[in-house]
Amino acid sequence: MRVDFIFDKELVEASDYTMEDIYETIKREFEAKNLPCVSDGEVLSFADRGHKDDFSHIWVNIVRISRTEWFLDLATSCKFYEDDGKWEDVLAQARKKYAKRT
Numbered sequence: 001m002r003v004d005f006i007f008d009k010e011l012v013e014a015s016d017y018t019m020e021d022i023y024e025t026i027k028r029e030f031e032a033k034n035l036p037c038v039s040d041g042e043v044l045s046f047a048d049r050g051h052k053d054d055f056s057h058i059w060v061n062i063v064r065i066s067r068t069e070w071f072l073d074l075a076t077s078c079k080f081y082e083d084d085g086k087w088e089d090v091l092a093q094a095r096k097k098y099a100k101r102t
Helices: 009-015 018-031 056-066 069-074 089-101
Strands: 001-005 039-041 046-047 074-082 088-089
Touching: 001 009, 001 018, 001 056, 009 018, 009 039, 018 039, 018 056, 046 056, 056 069, 056 074, 056 089, 069 088, 069 089, 074 089, 088 089
Parallel strands: none
Antiparallel strands: 001 046, 001 074, 039 046, 074 088
């Protein structure tokens, strides 16, 4: 399992945030659940470690992050990949849910 985050650098630079702020915030969430960062370039990615609780820990973090306004405003992509190659567009789902609340 893996989750990938991509952010719009121009939007981030125009906001009150930096890419470093965003990456560090997300990394803290995943590190707290002992989930490794496997890429922190243009794509910020985290993977499972093969433990039975990894799926729930990944999704707790995804849900927590996807509920923040800064994420919805600055992310260009967030996808969750299963081991069988299937994936979910987390960002589209989060934006759809957020639109219903406003």
